[in-house]
Structures are given as structure tokens and as C-alpha cells.
Amino acid sequence: MEDTILKTMQDVILKTEDLSVWYGETRAVKDVNVSFAKHKISSIMGPSGCGKTTLLRCLNRIHELNQAVKITGRITLNDENLLDIDPILVRRKVGMVFQRPNPFPTMNIYDNVMAGYKLNGFRLKRSRADEIVERSLAGAGLWKEVRDSLFKRGTFLSGGQQQRLCIARTLALEPEVLLLDEPTSALDPHAMTKIEELLVELKKTVTIIIVTHNLGQAGRISDYTSFMYLGELLETGPTESVFTNPKHEETEKYLTGRIG
Amino acid sequence: MAEFHSLNSADARPAENKGGAEQAPPSFKAARGRVGRTRGRIGEILFKILLTGGGFVVLVIVAGILLSLIVNSVPSLAAFGPAFLAGTTWNPSGGEFGALPFIVGTILTAFLALFFSLPFSLSLSVLLGEYFRKGPFAALIRTMMELLAGIPSVIYGLAGTFFIVPLIQALEMGIGFVPYGVGIISASIVLAVMIIPYSASLGKEVLELVPEELKEGAYSLGATRTEVVTRIMVPYSFSGIIAGITLALGRALGETIAVTMLIGNMNAIPENLFAPGQTIASLIANEFNEAGADLHRASLLELGLILFVITALITILGKYVIRKMSVGGSS
Numbered sequence: 001m002e003d004t005i006l007k008t009m010q011d012v013i014l015k016t017e018d019l020s021v022w023y024g025e026t027r028a029v030k031d032v033n034v035s036f037a038k039h040k041i042s043s044i045m046g047p048s049g050c051g052k053t054t055l056l057r058c059l060n061r062i063h064e065l066n067q068a069v070k071i072t073g074r075i076t077l078n079d080e081n082l083l084d085i086d087p088i089l090v091r092r093k094v095g096m097v098f099q100r101p102n103p104f105p106t107m108n109i110y111d112n113v114m115a116g117y118k119l120n121g122f123r124l125k126r127s128r129a130d131e132i133v134e135r136s137l138a139g140a141g142l143w144k145e146v147r148d149s150l151f152k153r154g155t156f157l158s159g160g161q162q163q164r165l166c167i168a169r170t171l172a173l174e175p176e177v178l179l180l181d182e183p184t185s186a187l188d189p190h191a192m193t194k195i196e197e198l199l200v201e202l203k204k205t206v207t208i209i210i211v212t213h214n215l216g217q218a219g220r221i222s223d224y225t226s227f228m229y230l231g232e233l234l235e236t237g238p239t240e241s242v243f244t245n246p247k248h249e250e251t252e253k254y255l256t257g258r259i260g
Numbered sequence: 261m262a263e264f265h266s267l268n269s270a271d272a273r274p275a276e277n278k279g280g281a282e283q284a285p286p287s288f289k290a291a292r293g294r295v296g297r298t299r300g301r302i303g304e305i306l307f308k309i310l311l312t313g314g315g316f317v318v319l320v321i322v323a324g325i326l327l328s329l330i331v332n333s334v335p336s337l338a339a340f341g342p343a344f345l346a347g348t349t350w351n352p353s354g355g356e357f358g359a360l361p362f363i364v365g366t367i368l369t370a371f372l373a374l375f376f377s378l379p380f381s382l383s384l385s386v387l388l389g390e391y392f393r394k395g396p397f398a399a400l401i402r403t404m405m406e407l408l409a410g411i412p413s414v415i416y417g418l419a420g421t422f423f424i425v426p427l428i429q430a431l432e433m434g435i436g437f438v439p440y441g442v443g444i445i446s447a448s449i450v451l452a453v454m455i456i457p458y459s460a461s462l463g464k465e466v467l468e469l470v471p472e473e474l475k476e477g478a479y480s481l482g483a484t485r486t487e488v489v490t491r492i493m494v495p496y497s498f499s500g501i502i503a504g505i506t507l508a509l510g511r512a513l514g515e516t517i518a519v520t521m522l523i524g525n526m527n528a529i530p531e532n533l534f535a536p537g538q539t540i541a542s543l544i545a546n547e548f549n550e551a552g553a554d555l556h557r558a559s560l561l562e563l564g565l566i567l568f569v570i571t572a573l574i575t576i577l578g579k580y581v582i583r584k585m586s587v588g589g590s591s
Contacts, residue, residue, distance in 0.1 A: 060480060
């Protein structure tokens with residue numbers, strides 16, 4: 001099955017091989033083998049506690065911050081083992097947007113966008129920084145809304161705007177992959193639509209992997225869909241075929257609302 | 261209150277009717293409800309009185325202290341006026357009193373102590389608030405810190421006399437100062453140790469409150485732990501850290517016995533940090549019992565008033581900074 005999918009994927013950018021994640025004695029992710037196609041949107045769905053967020057958090061190695069977590073297997077980014085690269089570099093190449101918008105409340109909008117550079121102590125020329133800020137905010141569809149208040153703190157922004165600010169701050173580092181962990185579950189439907197449109201636009205330049213609870217969302221925006229259940233990745237395929245012709249009973253049950 | 265009352269009794273009646281209509285056990289429920297409600301109402305009032313009383317007591321105490329200080333320092337206020345603040349002579353037998361040496365001594369020792377303690381209290385805050393939040397090592401350090409806060413200040417004074425004073429003496433001899441041993445610097449060092457737990461424990465609390473999602477946000481942008489601590493956590497909890505510093509400073513300004521044992525008790529503006537001096541608190545502790553003349557007593561009390569005002573000003577300033585810096589604030 002995996003082979004047929006690989007054939008349909010033109011270009012694999014990120015791939016896991018026998019990836020397992022342990023919290024102490026509990027195994028949250030079991031032998032997951034999955035490939036993510038370049039410049040596509042791949043969604044990972046599944047019921048609560050199925051390990052989808054855990055899987056996502058391995059892909060930029062942010063899971064290692066929790067010392068109780070143990071990871072086995074391989075993750076490759078452009079055929080290079082992620083686990084051999086400095087996690088700091090990994091996180092710049094593989095950006096992440098979280099469930100709840102988390103702009104830095106001590107920084108203004110400009111500094112929030114530049115946070116990736118500032119935190120790492122990079123010093124850029126002002127003209128170069130201005131350029132990055134404008135490009136990133138424009139990329140996140142936020143430039144027009146905030147260009148007159150760049151030096152105000154982002155706290156007055158709406159939830160959707162804050163989430164797009166978080167996307168902009170990730171884009172500023174020009175990542176190859178963008179991970180999103182249920183990015184719209186804390187937002188209203190209008191803000192959700194805007195972010196979905198944005199993601200479809202963004203896939204031209206960056207590979208997107210999104211964990212979602214929202215079947216409609218996975219159906220609307222993703223090119224490929226994976227379904228996880230009890231820590232296992234049961235199936236992966238083009239979204240349409242997973243939705244219309246699921247290979248696993250559990251996938252079908254989930255899609256029809258019988259588990260979830 | 262009246263409105264609340266009528267609302268409640270209006271509630272009670274329909275409830276009774278309903279009980280009857282549903283043929284529930286005759287009126288037990290309603291009766292119990294009524295008893296409970298009446299008792300609840302009286303309890304409510306009593307509780308409120310108790311709470312308001314507590315607030316009132318605080319008000320009365322502060323006003324009382326301030327008033328007694330003012331009333332008792334009237335002779336000195338009348339004799340010297342504002343010149344008292346700038347006066348540098350303190351001569352009880354000659355009836356001449358000036359506050360400046362003690363104001364300088366107080367502020368100098370307190371800020372010097374703060375300066376010495378900050379590196380330690382900040383690193384302790386970060387250590388316990390981020391690096392070792394759980395586990396035996398954290399527990400050990402925390403317990404030691406609590407112990408440090410619980411040691412009576414006279415013990416600090418003794419420890420300072422036996423450990424710090426000889427060290428300072430040796431240092432003074434080495435660099436060519438008069439080897440008093442006691443003095444501003446010795447008092448400040450011991451004071452610094454005494455106030456570490458105050459700012460460190462508050463700093464730890466506020467650093468622990470930094471939302472996990474902000475830290476993860478920073479890590480996901482490739483920040484290292486040091487960068488997360490210095491550029492995300494400390495700015496986020498800055499107002500709380502300032503609150504801890506204010507608390508420590510207040511403590512340092514008023515500390516009496518340990519300072520009295522170590523400062524050298526000389527009633528003059530210290531020429532340098534190694535010279536002996538006197539703080540307001542140590543002067544009062546030294547002289548109040550033997551102060552015979554009215555003017556002497558009044559001058560000491562006026563100094564007490566000044567200390568009160570300094571401490572109040574620092575607290576207010578701290579509050580202002582906290583409000584300004586607070587992340588929840590408007591901008």
C-alpha cells in the first residue's frame with residue numbers, strides 16, 4: 001500500500017520510518033511509516049488521544065523538550081536523518097503553529113515576526129528586516145491589516161489575526177515544512193476560513209502538514225490524508241480516496257461519526 | 261442588600277407552590293429551604309462584617325502608626341523643620357539633630373544589599389522556576405531557601421560578626437583601608453544574604469507562571485533554552501520579578517538587629533563603603549532606650565517617620581513599575 005502512495009507522490013520531503021514514541025512505559029505512537037509530499041497539504045486526523053499531535057511534535061523535534069518522551073525509528077528530511085541534525089536547525093527548517101495562538105505578549109508585531117531571528121541573536125540590517133517582516137506578514141495575509149500598527153503589541157489583534165501572526169513569524173524563517181496542530185480549533189468559523197484559504201495559497205512555497213479534528217477541514221484543504229487510531233497510522237492516501245473509499249473499518253467509522 | 265432580600269423571598273414563594281402542585285413530601289423541602297436561606301442570610305451578613313472588619317483593622321493600624329509617629333515627632337519637627345533632613349550633625353548632649361547620615365546609611369546599605377543579592381536571587385529564581393521544578397535537588401534547594409528566610413536576624417548578625425567581619429578586615433588591610441571590619445559593606449553583605457529568599461521565591465513563582473505555549477512557541481522558532489529564559493520568560497514575568505525586588509528592598513530598609521551588629525554604629529555620613537555608618541533602624545535601636553531629652557526622642561521618632569515614608573515610597577514606586585510592565589496591561 002505504501003508503495004502505491006509513494007508512486008503517486010511526486011516528491012517526498014519528509015518521511016518517518018518505524019517511528020515510535022514512548023511516554024515512560026506507554027507507547028503513544030506505534031511504528032509509523034508515513035511520507036509527506038513536497039508542496040502539498042497533508043492532514044493527519046483521528047480521534048482524541050490517537051497520537052496525531054504526538055506524531056506532529058516529533059517532526060520538528062519539539063517533543064524532546066519533554067524528558068519523559070522517548071523516540072525510536074527514523075525521520076528524514078530530504079533524505080537526511082532529522083535526529084542527526086541539531087534540533088535548533090531542524091526547528092528553523094520545520095516551523096510549527098500551535099492550537100492556541102501564542103504570539104509573544106512582550107513584543108510588538110514587528111518583533112513578533114522577527115522573533116525567530118531575535119531569539120537566536122541574529123542581527124540583520126534594518127532594510128533586510130523590514131523586507132522580511134513585510135514579506136512574512138503578506139504571506140500570512142496580515143500585512144494590510146497591521147501595517148499601520150507594526151510597533152504596537154499584538155494583544156489587540158483578534159484570535160484569527162494572532163494565529164496568522166504566528167504563521168507569519170514561522171514563515172519569516174523561510175521553513176521548508178510548516179506543521180500546524182489544530183490551528184483553527186480555537187477560532188471562529190470566519191477566521192477558520194481565512195486560515196484555510198491562506199494555507200492553500202501557502203502550499204506553493206512550503207509543505208504543509210496539519211493535524212485536525214475537523215473532517216470538513218481535512219476534506220476541504222488537504223491533498224493527502226492520514227488516519228491515526230490508537231497510536232497506529234492506519235492509512236494514508238489522496239484525500240478523496242480516503243474519504244470516499246476508506247480501506248479500514250475504523251477510518252470509515254470515524255468518517256461517519258461512530259468514533260471520534 | 262434590600263433588593264437582594266426581596267428577590268430571595270420572591271423566589272421562595274413559587275418554590276413552595278411548585279412543591280404543592282407536584283405533590284412532593286408536604287413542604288419539608290420548602291421549609292428546609294427557608295431555614296437554610298434565613299441562616300444563610302445571617303451568616304452572609306456576619307461574614308461580610310468579619311471581612312470588612314479585617315480591612316478596617318489594617319486601615320486603623322496604618323493610620324495609628326503614622327499618627328503616633330507624627331504626633332511624637334512634633335518637638336523635633338517644630339525645632340528643625342525641613343532642615344532636619346539635610347542636617348549632618350547628631351549630638352544628643354548638645355541638642356543638635358540632623359537626619360542625613362542615617363538616611364544615606366539606610367539607602368546605601370539597602371541598595372548595596374540589593375545589588376549584591378540580585379545575581380544570586382535571579383539565578384535561584386531561574387533555577388527553581390525553570391530548570392529544576394521538581395525532584396530531590398529542587399526540594400533541597402527550596403528547603404534551604406526557606407530555612408534561610410527563617411533564620412532569626414540576630415543569628416545573621418552573629419554569623420556576620422564571625423565570618424564576614426574578619427574577611428572584610430583582612431581585605432581592608434590588604435587594600436590599605438582602616439581595618440574596622442564592621443561597616444557599610446559588612447552590613448550590606450549580610451543583608452544581601454537575608455533578602456535573597458524574598459526575591460528568589462517570588463521570582464520563582466512568576467517564572468513558573470509563564471505559559472508553556474509561549475515557551476514552545478519560542479522553541480519552535482529554534483530558540484535555545486537560555487534564549488527562552490532570557491528573551492521570553494524574564495520579560496514576561498518582569499513585573500513579578502520587580503515585585504520580588506521591591507519586597508526584598510523593603511525588608512532591607514527596615515532590617516534592624518543584624519545591621520546594628522555589623523554597621524559600626526557611627527553617626528556620620530560614611531566616607532566610603534568600608535567605613536562604619538548608621539542606618540535609621542540601627543540608630544533607633546541603639547539610642548531610643550537611653551534617649552532622655554524630649555527633643556532626642558522626638559528626633560528619633562521623626563527618623564522613624566522618614567523610614568516609614570521611604571518604605572512607602574518604594575512600595576508605591578514598585579507598584580507603579582509593576583503596573584507599567586505587566587504583560588496584561590494595555591501597552
